[in-house]
Amino acid sequence: MLKDLLQKDKKQILNELQDIHGYDLAQSFLELSDEEKEKLYKIVNNEVLAEIVSYLEPDVGASVLLEFDLVKQKDLIENMEPDDAVDIIQEMDQDDQNALLSVLDDKDDVLSLIHYDDDETGSAMTNLLIRLKADLDVKQATKILIKQAPDVETISTLFVVDDDDKFLGIVGLKKLLKAKMPTTIFELIEEHPYVFDKDPIIETIRKIRNYAIYEMPVLNEEQKLLGIVTLDDALDIYEEEAQEDFEKLAALPETTDKNIFKTAMHRIPWLLMLLAISIPISLVTSMFEEILAAVAVLIIFQPLISGSAGNVATQTLAVTLKMLSKDEGGVAKNSLREIVTGMINGLVIGLAAFGITFIFTSINKSLTDIPLTIALVVGLSLWLTVLIAPMIAVIVPITLKLFKIDPAVASGPFITTIIDISAISLYFGLATLLIGGV
């Protein structure tokens, strides 16, 4: 889009740029060559450029911003919404950050937002909102509304504060428009949920979703109104969190790198760790070499056992991780249910495997002359491993959490490998016990 547009003359470009949404601009900006970017920078004003930059991924936005001198950086930042600006600044090196922050005006909202942690509600806040004092009458309020409206995002919710800036509640636009003089704002106030600036952002997002709120007021501990978190920002943050959960379950480190080699190197540590923890499996198996050599048919059923146990463990793990990451209550109750589920499933699957193995080994007589015993070993091991799997999948993440390690470190692949070790020990152990020195 931008690429074609840049072929046209300046006037046309500026004219058409007005009708393109910032998101589309940012998407097509990424396809430009360096020369084309230069050309674009020369033509567009800071307002448009700031919009493009704020719709880019924060790290990309930061590197674009750093192509300019400090004066222009400052001007661009001032043209962005404070919360977007903060996201971008936080991606810069410490030196670049300090340089930029020191030239910003003392009153710039960016400075009040930047000291919040990424996971604090304050970091996602914007202060583009309309405040009304409770003692205003409807006419005065409407005047303020008309005056301030051009500077804010939406005006459907108006926030009411007292003389000390303490949050009292909200007035819906509809109510204000319908109200007749001499009503005061105080008479129109509705109670409204709010959050505090230090609250975890995940919790705030959950409230925004549950209460279906477009603008959530953020207060400090003195109940003063600091700003709002908007629904569209909440959507974006939610999506990031959900992706993280998903990536962690797949043992996939977070990365947006375009470079193949770098991305590969990013994923290697996880694979290496998984390889390392699968070494004990080989060692355990080697302890049973004797029985394996004697009853080679056992090997054939090994994938069945470790596979089923792995499936069951992944199921329980996913459920447990979700609960832990949402900080939902009832983890203990849930764990118990998972373990009971494992017992039931283990019994059913174990029986099924017993039947299948018996039929299979009876048909293929060349494999073994003791089909019943083999079937018993397979069925029994499967039952026991499927019973143990959920226990491990519950205990590992909860233990990690107790030690303040992110429980999601225990990804699907990690837990499956751990399960493999116990599944194989159980299986070959049982075989040794039941078949003995055959």
Next chain:
Amino acid sequence: MPKNINFKHSDALLNKMFDAIHGYDLALLYPNLESIEKKRMIELIKDDKLSDMFVELEHIDQLDVLSFLSQAKQKQLIKSLESDDLKEFIENLDQEQQKEYLKYLSKVKAKTIELLLTYEDDHAASIMTTDFITIEDHMTIKEATNKITTTSKDNDYIDTIFVVNERKELIGSIDIKDLIIARSNQSLTQMIEEEDYFVLENDSIEKAIDMVQDYDKNAIPVLDHQHHIIGIITADDIFDELIEDYDDDYQKIALVQDHTSSLTSIERSKQRLPWLFVAVLLNLITVSLLSMFEATLEAVTVLVLFQPMILGMAGNIGTQSLAVTILGLHQDLFDQKHKTKKHIFKEISIGLLNSFILGMLAFLFVTTLLSITNTSNQSAFDIAQVVGIAIFSAMSISSMMGVIVPLTLDRFKIDPASASGPIMTTINDIIALVLYFGIATIMFL
């Protein structure tokens, strides 16, 4: 949020408490109340709070609430609901009951609900609401403002006002902000912004999600094929859909579908057993294949030591590339052909590179381990070679499958997340095992 409500309080105080609690939280409390408490709560609670709570309740509790209400009150409650919430409630009733409740509504509203009920679940139109305001393009600013203040109902969405022409076709929208700021002598037509962001009635919900999310819209209009506006989709509903989508993917990759924390053990078993059964049955194929290599296995038992490692590593790398691909599909990263090609190329290269590194490491490990403990007739070096090659090739193939299978499924309109199921695992297992024992058979027999 209060954990429970003390019903010993006076009516006046309870009334105040209900007023202060958000409808969503009340809905969480409601199912756990005693019947007598429910009755008292419903008597005391304000009408608009009751509607707020009602829409958040599960269907069965909604019916419960209605059972406490007089016919007149029922009618009032039903009439106060937003059209999308009302549709959701009505949808779960049988035909007879549907008719009963639709009778409470005005003819127009009943028609609307009936129309909403006809849309399929995955169509954008199925989550739309019809509570919005339109103005006509020939109106003056004053007429427009008047229409909004006098005709808008409590539920109506007024942040954006939609403008239609005399044929009722949508020609654009006006931000309420601009309308409020505007001077009365300004012309309305100049303020109309073209509405480029809309969905058609049979577009998918995904399209609506992307549009709301990418363009930071609080609401988008839904149009029929004559370009009439038939509803709007608001961002809060999009949020719910988005969450559902992600939960769905997450659950699918872990083989736990439709899971909620409230399920009992028996229910969980019932839900998961079919999958596990499929997995066991599929394993039968693996078993049959393995039995073909029995001769190799008996001759070179030491091979079995490394079998879990090979299967495991192939599975792991497959999970990684599958997860990346599903996430990418989710974010619509592959809407253009060249982007898809680029992604496939990138993931396959990464797969090859990482498989190579791990194959080498496995080779080193096996050589070391067997030089210390080797009891078999084959040299440690030979076995290590087989393991190394098997790990490299099994991992490479599995990572390719992790990219290509979900993309292919998506092309045929099958949910790509189903690629994480036992069928994929079994295919990966079989490929890995055939490779491993195949190479070994060639080398040693």
